[in-house]
Amino acid sequence: MIVAEQKPLPEIIEMVSPFKKLLILGCGTCVKTCFAGGEEEVAVLASILRLDARHKGKDIQITELTIERQCENEFIQEASEAVSANDAVLSLACGAGVQDIARRFKNTPVLPGLNTTFVGVMESRGLFTEECLCCGDCRLGMTGGVCVLARCAKKLSNGPCGGSRNGKCEVNPEIDCAWQLVIDRMTCLGTLDSLRQYCPPRDWRSSNSAGPRKLLREDMVI
Amino acid sequence: MPENYKEPIRAIALFYCVNAVDRQVVKKLEGNCQLDLRLVKMPCSSMVKEVFLLRALEAGAEAVLVLVCPKGHCQFADGNIRASKRVERTGKLLGEAGLGGGRVSINDAKLETEEEILLALRQALSQADASGIAAGSKISNKEYIPSSADGVEK
Numbered sequence A: 001m002i003v004a005e006q007k008p009l010p011e012i013i014e015m016v017s018p019f020k021k022l023l024i025l026g027c028g029t030c031v032k033t034c035f036a037g038g039e040e041e042v043a044v045l046a047s048i049l050r051l052d053a054r055h056k057g058k059d060i061q062i063t064e065l066t067i068e069r070q071c072e073n074e075f076i077q078e079a080s081e082a083v084s085a086n087d088a089v090l091s092l093a094c095g096a097g098v099q100d101i102a103r104r105f106k107n108t109p110v111l112p113g114l115n116t117t118f119v120g121v122m123e124s125r126g127l128f129t130e131e132c133l134c135c136g137d138c139r140l141g142m143t144g145g146v147c148v149l150a151r152c153a154k155k156l157s158n159g160p161c162g163g164s165r166n167g168k169c170e171v172n173p174e175i176d177c178a179w180q181l182v183i184d185r186m187t188c189l190g191t192l193d194s195l196r197q198y199c200p201p202r203d204w205r206s207s208n209s210a211g212p213r214k215l216l217r218e219d220m221v222i
Numbered sequence B: 001m002p003e004n005y006k007e008p009i010r011a012i013a014l015f016y017c018v019n020a021v022d023r024q025v026v027k028k029l030e031g032n033c034q035l036d037l038r039l040v041k042m043p044c045s046s047m048v049k050e051v052f053l054l055r056a057l058e059a060g061a062e063a064v065l066v067l068v069c070p071k072g073h074c075q076f077a078d079g080n081i082r083a084s085k086r087v088e089r090t091g092k093l094l095g096e097a098g099l100g101g102g103r104v105s106i107n108d109a110k111l112e113t114e115e116e117i118l119l120a121l122r123q124a125l126s127q128a129d130a131s132g133i134a135a136g137s138k139i140s141n142k143e144y145i146p147s148s149a150d151g152v153e154k
């Protein structure tokens, strides 16, 4: 999922300050799962903004709405009425969601309420970890299902580096050494020998380094 | 101080777990304690959520106090731990927004008498005052109190 966290409140308060009628728009998929942008977070933020406005003697009318996904037109349409009834939208979706809302409602300012941080998983309740950099050339098959690009601090394709201590990374002892995880996993699978195979450098053209990527599925185009 | 000066009545919302304090004792305080007191009873303190506490403030409470079972005594395992994390987070958000992080507090002491509960309420108000935001308004807008919390006192 896309993992995000709410922006600091002073930044949000400053951003929404010119507007009297504000729609706080939640997204019910990734950011709801990471407790950043679902119904509950929309309600909490709305309450804080109302309290702040009252404290400053200002008027603000807040509409709260959460749609299933802010990155899919089918769901975005459900927000049309609420968007037109307000001066601005504070979107609690990832950066893609914010942009999709902005693209579809040309005359309404759309503001980001979250900082989108990474593609990751919920390792345990409340703990999210980055696991994929969306490189466009997935090599998880060669490393026992552990992404060394996202999880090795040195991004080594042929590791380990030799600095790992007690299974932890020498760059940041708080994180697991990705190559240790690879070795453990491949030992478990009985495929450790395959690590002798040299992993050639990546072709980074498939990554975001060559600018924004597009993916076309001809079979889906009507 | 003028002769006819009357101390303002302070508004406070009390969310309490029915397993933590005796409901009859809490009810006796209502209308009987020089406070504008709004009670929200909960079958377990885990039902408390950030938004309920914030809406109590929106409704005009100067402070919100949550009464939970002592550590290790939640009948549903960890309700009081969840409640304390939510109260802490609500305080953090309020503090970050400059709205008085001390306006929400939690108490897990075994409170048995009206006097003990009243003291806890007064302490919660002092803590709210110390955080620098004086709301000073009565709890008046009843619709804001969370009816979905299964426990608004009728």
Ligand code: SF4
Pocket: A002, A027, A028, A029, A030, A031, A068, A069, A070, A071, A072, A093, A094, A095, A096, A097, A098
């Ligand atoms: S808008 Fe972003 S957060 Fe929401 S569903 Fe789409 S990808 Fe996930």
Ligand code: SF4
Pocket: A131, A132, A133, A134, A135, A136, A137, A138, A139, A140, A147, A148, A149, A150
């Ligand atoms: S190899 Fe690339 S696509 Fe595969 S998990 Fe790592 S970053 Fe993501």
